[in-house]
Amino acid sequence: MSFLELNNVTKSYGSNTVLRGINLHVEKHEVVCLIGASGCGKSTLLRTVNALEPINGGDIRLEDDVVSGEGVNVNALRQKVGIVFQSFNLFPHMTVLQNVTLSPVKVLGIAKVEAEERAMALLTRVGLDHKAAAFPDQLSGGQQQRVAIVRALAMNPEVLLLDEITSALDPELVAEVLNIVRELAQEGLTILMATHEMSFAREVSNRVAFLHEGRVLEIGEPEQIFGNPQEERTQEFLQKIVAAGRL
Structure with missing residues (x-):
């Protein structure tokens, strides 16, 4: 039994099948x-894990509890499984501090003072404590994405899902966001992330899964996937990445 399991997961939008029997197991701290x-x-795979997208078949389990299908307590699931999107999705009318403390206060029932103390500690950690009173439109893209990560961490999740979190950033801002993810990985947070940052994936991940047409075509340790991929389609994909100078 793995910490997080997707077993034969399928997802369709009408006649368009996006996930075709996904099998993926993630261990704790991996x-x-x-x-x-x-x-x-x-992205669809990530969104099924915290029930933003309902699945059509198979099941998803967290610590051996089924967290997909009818009757699942979505609010309880999302307390355990945080997600950060490529678009920052911060509330524009709220300050940084208000964005970070909203869910801990409203969902977890944490006292406002305690939530603010935790939020400030997290903001300090990512170098943004001085921006607590700022509004999102007063921040750079990299700063907004760091706030989005802090907002997810404020719920103290057991799993963090990261969906292409650097794709909307200018190249010079990518490093500051990836540094945070690197630290979280080193501390043992369970992370499942979709990324186009191949060098980062090679460095930080325990395993890499190559998806093709809604299936996990190949999965293995980074050195195996990037250095000696077995599937022809994986080889073709990585050859293009190398040719583009991204690995």
Whole structure:
């Protein structure tokens, strides 16, 4: 039994099948990176894990509890499984501190003072404590994405899902966001992330899963996937990545 399991998960939008029998197991404290061409199903897969997208078949388990299908307590699930998107999705009318403390106060019932203390500690950690009173439109993209990560961490999740969190950033801002993820990985947070940052995936992940047409075509340790991929389609994908100077 793994900490997080997707067993034969399928997902369709009408006649368009996006996930075709996904089998993926993630151990506690493990970092698994999802790679593959745009449209292969990475983002949809992540969104099924915390029930943002209902699945059509199979099941998803967290600590052996089924967390997919009818009757699942979605609010309880999302307390355990945080997600950060490529678009920052911060509330524009709220300050940084208000964005970070909203869910701990409203969902977890934490006292406002305690929530603010925890939020400030997290903001300090990512170098943004001086921006607590700022509004999102007063921040750079990299700063907004760091706030989005802090907002997810404020719920003290057991699993963190990261969906292409650097794709909307200018290249010079990517490093500051990836540094935070690197630290979280080193501390043992369970992370499942979709990324186009191949060098980062190679460095930080315990395993890498290559998705193709809604299936996990190949999965293994980073050195095996990037250095000696077995599947022809994986080889083709990585050859293009190398040719583009991204690995």
